[in-house]
Amino acid sequence: MSDERYCLLHVGDLLLGVEVGRVQEVLGDVPVTPVPLADPSVTGLLNLRGRIVTAVDARARLGLPPREEGQGVANVVMTAGAETVSLVVDAEEDVADVDGLNCDQVPETVASTIRTFVTGCYQLDNRLLLVLDADRALTLTATT
Amino acid sequence: MDSNDAEIIELFLEESRENLDQFDRDLVALEAAPADTELLARVFRTVHTVKGTCGFLGFTKLEALSHAGEDLLGALRAGDVALDAGITSSLLTLGDRIRTVLDVVESTGTEADDDHAALIAELEGHLGPQHASAADAYPVPAPSAPAAGGQPPTRASENTVRVDVGVLDTLMDLVGELVLARNQIAEIAAVDDDGPLTLPYRQLRLATSELQEGVRQARLQPIGTVTSRFRRIVRDLAVGVGKQVRVEIEGEEVGVDKAINEALGDPLLHLVRNAVDHGIEAPADRVAAGKPAEGTVRISAMHSGGRVEIQVSDDGRGVDPARLVDRAVASGVLAPEAATALSERDALELMFHPGLSTKEEVTNLSGRGVGMDVVRSSLDQVGGSVEVTSEPGRGTLFRISVPLTLTIMPAVVIWCGGQRYAIPQIEVEEVVSLDAAQAAASVDDVAGARIYRLRGQLLPLVDLATQLGAPPPEGDGLTIAVVESASKRYGLIVDRVGDMTEMVVKPLTKATRGIPVFAGVTILGDGVPSLVLDGAGLATRAGITTPTAEPTGTVAAAGVENDPGLLVLSTPDGGRVAVELGRVQRLEHVPVASVERVGRREVLQYGDTILPLLRVEQVLSNGLEPAPDEAGAALPTVVCQSSAGLVGLVVGHVEDIVPTVATPIRGGGRRGVAGSVVVDDRVTELLDVEALIADLALDAGS
Incomplete structure (x- = not known):
């Protein structure tokens, strides 16, 4: 059931979907502590009720240009393995129900940097919803 | 197996393991004092209880094994057989074997297929031919009566529960959050002194502090969980190398964080093993050197200024600094010209050098490639340190210092x-x-x-x-x-x-x-x-x-080694003072709202004590009333230890930590000032905490 409902996330011009069940909570633009020398897509660490959460920038992960100065963000907190990770997106929208829709393959013309992190897509009314492979997007190998 | 049985087995495992730990300690003690009938009775009881419960639970092989042990112990009790090192070793092996079987029972629910024939034969061998099987001839000591009657053993302690450390970690995280929220509420409560928030806030503050301390305490384990097993280890090591070694263990009740306890295990094992292997001499050599044939290894733990100090010492041959230096030069660690300038202390420090200790250890020390450098670096990892002093012919002393807890x-x-x-x-x-x-x-x-x-x-x-x-x-x-x-x-x-x-x-x-x-x-x-x-x-x-x-x-x-240094503080009016860092317990930011007045004195509820506060600026200006505090402000406070308990020094700002570079110039003349020191080219007054406390007490009395 939960597979049928997606949390809609705006990243650049893209509309991404994450299974509703995966999303623990959505925070606004909370302060993060940058981590020098870390993977460039790590925007920093944030404190979620005493738990240290890595914030991973969706734009950087997908190879999109960085956000403009002062542009707001949303932190979509999800579990990834034993840890809690936040996916930093431009904005978070409602929940969409894709019950009865077909999951299409992502056309090969879509940039491979994006395709790597997308498992399929749904045709909503006048938009295309890309289903995000959250596990892959949130799994960063430790820098050495 | 029904759930009732499972519960009985769990109780059996728990109780037997506790008893077996005691069994090891008692046996080693018994070797030193064979006439102690009480120890012997307890050892007997442990084995007897295991035997009885095994019979009840149908673990026949373990029952047969413990029966053989009981026979031997019975003969010891009756005086038919005298305890010697061989018997002690066999009995210790018995304890180990029972533990192994208990582990199997825990994971599989039943005992292993081993009939323990060899060990049973070994135990019976100590009896001699006339004691084929005389168990029934020995009456059972009283306290084990219920188990002997086939009843399930009673739980050793009804008042303890086992808690996963992860749960405690989560609690610690949440307490941290609670403290942050409390601090924010403190600011709101401070706006209106008699407002509706004041009373509930006080309760919240108290409850939070106690909760924080409670969770911290819950993570502490007695250090004895690590140190007590050395009674057995030293004994086994000593027997193995043909030496006589007595173990003295003190301070087993000292509580440290579980993580620290775990980190201490290997370094201590290494030091103790070294002490027995290299430190203590063979009995004949000791007697020739005018020492008792029996050597002593001492492990003691104590609290010391917010940390735990563990000393491992032996009265053996000590370490010869000259030999260390020779080895260092030979292995290229030390330049020959540098060797001559080395003090004795620095020469001893060489033993912690990675290029030096490992090589010889591998050959001498039962092939284990763990050197003294590993001891130091593993202690380093938990914020600990190790120092060595040694007197050739008299012995070696290692002083380990570790923090109480890793988490704070x-x-x-x-x-x-x-x-x-x-x-x-x-x-x-x-x-x-x-x-x-x-x-x-x-x-x-x-x-x-x-x-x-x-x-x-x-x-x-x-x-x-x-x-x-x-x-x-x-x-x-x-x-x-x-x-x-x-x-x-x-x-x-x-x-x-x-x-x-x-x-x-x-x-x-x-x-x-x-x-x-x-x-x-x-x-x-x-x-x-x-x-x-x-x-x-x-x-x-x-x-x-x-x-x-x-x-x-x-x-x-x-100066850096022996002296923790000075904490340099500025007063709100811009002056500079210092206190000895050794006295400083904590630095706190005290919300103005939580300061209470008792007569002329200001106090603070601090944990479960009342902390008197002293305005340093007021002390130094001979009692001039300080500027009023801004509502909602926090007072930087240095909590100091004195002979009369804790005192909070309200200061302006914490500036610096410096080593004590010079003896304070005495004779400042003012009460509460021990003298002056020069720090960073500025004259800084060194506070005399004891005098300040004494004045405070006088003040309260008048």
Whole structure:
């Protein structure tokens, strides 16, 4: 059931979907502590009720240009393995129900940097919803 | 097996394991005092109870084994057989075997298929031919009666529960959050002194403090869980090498964090093994040297200034510094010309050098490639340290110091590139601020490497901003934190140094784990995460790879070793004072709202005690009323230890930690001031905490 409902996330011009069940909570633009020398897509660490959460920038992960100065963000907190990770997106929208829709393959013309992190897509009314492979997007190998 | 049986088995396992730990200790003690009938009765009872319960549960093979043990113990009790090392060893093996079977029972629910024939034969062999099977001839001591009757054993303690450490960690996290929320509420409550929030806030404050302390306590384990097993280990080692060694263990009740306890195990094992193997001489040699044939290994633990000190000592042959030096020179660790200048203490320190200890250990020490350098580095990892003193012919003493808990440690907050970072305070020796002229005079540039001359020593400088890729600090001056970590000593250039704080170090997240310059992450008082710097990792990244040897015999080095230093404070009106760091317990920011007045005195509810507060500025100005506090402000307070208990010194700002470089100039003349010292070219008054307390008591009495 939960597979049928997606949390809609705006990243650049893209509309991404994450299974509703995966999303623990959505925070606004909370302060993060940058981590020098870390993977460039790590925007920093944030404190979620005493738990240290890595914030991973969706734009950087997908190879999109960085956000403009002062542009707001949303932190979509999800579990990834034993840890809690936040996916930093431009904005978070409602929940969409894709019950009865077909999951299409992502056309090969879509940039491979994006395709790597997308498992399929749904045709909503006048938009295309890309289903995000959250596990892959949130799994960063430790820098050495 | 029904659930009732499962429960009985669980009780059996728990009780038997507890009894077996005692069994080991008693046996070793019994060897020293064979006439102690009480010890013997207890040892007998343990085995008897195991036998009885096994019969009840149908573990026939274990029953047969413990039966053989019981026979032997019965013969000992009756005086038919005299206890010797062979019998003790067999009985200890019996204990080990029972433990092994218990582990099997725990994982499979039934005993293993082993019939223990060899061990049974060994146990029976001690009896001699006339005692074929005489178990029934020996009456059972009273306390084990229920088990003997086939009843399930009673639980050793009805008042304890086992809790997963993860649960305690989560509780600790939540308490941290609660403290942050409480601090925010404190500010709201402070706006209106008699407002509706005042009373509930006080209750919240008290409950939070007690909860915090309770959770901290819950993580503590007696250090005996690690040290007590050395009774058995030393005994086995000594028998193995044909020596007579007595063990003395003290302070087993001292509580330390579970993580520290775990980290102590291997280093202690190594030191104890060394003591038996190399320290204690063979009995004949000892007698020839005029010492008792039996050597002594002593392990003692005690609390000492917010840390735990563990001493491992032996009365053996001691370590010959000259031999260490010879070995160091032979293996190329030490230049021959440097060897002659080495003090005895520095020579002993050589044993911790990685290039030196490992090689010989591998050949001499049952093939285990663990050297003294590993002892030091594994203690380093938990913020601990180890020092050695030795007297040839008289023995060796190792002093280990570890923090009480790994999770909470004092830290220095530093700034770099607009971000805060925390460094464990134990790694920061002192902080030096240089203005442009001083920097030009004392910092040299040697082909791109900057070196600072600190009281005649050369200190390599590491620029934190460069290492982290941050913008360089502004201004011409330099702020240098002198860092010593994993024997590497260097000056860390930072933008500025902030407050001291207590931090709870958490592990880094998966994505940030591999970065060598960070040791973890902590949440600062305002709720924002801050990275914890790894002093050793930073040094390595900056290219400092070899341990920096302390120069021998200099005043500065000696001062740093023996003297924790001075905490330099500024008063709200701009004066500078210092207190001995050894007295300082904590630094607190006390919300003005939580200060209460009792007569003329100001006090603070602090944990479950009342902490008297002293305004340093008022003391120094001979009682002049200080400027009123701003509502909602927090008073920086240094909590000091004195002979009359704790006292809180309200100060303006914590400036610096410096080593005591000179004896204070006595005769300040004023009450509460012990004298003056010169710190960073400025006269700083050293507070006399004892005198301040005495005045306070007089004040209260009048």
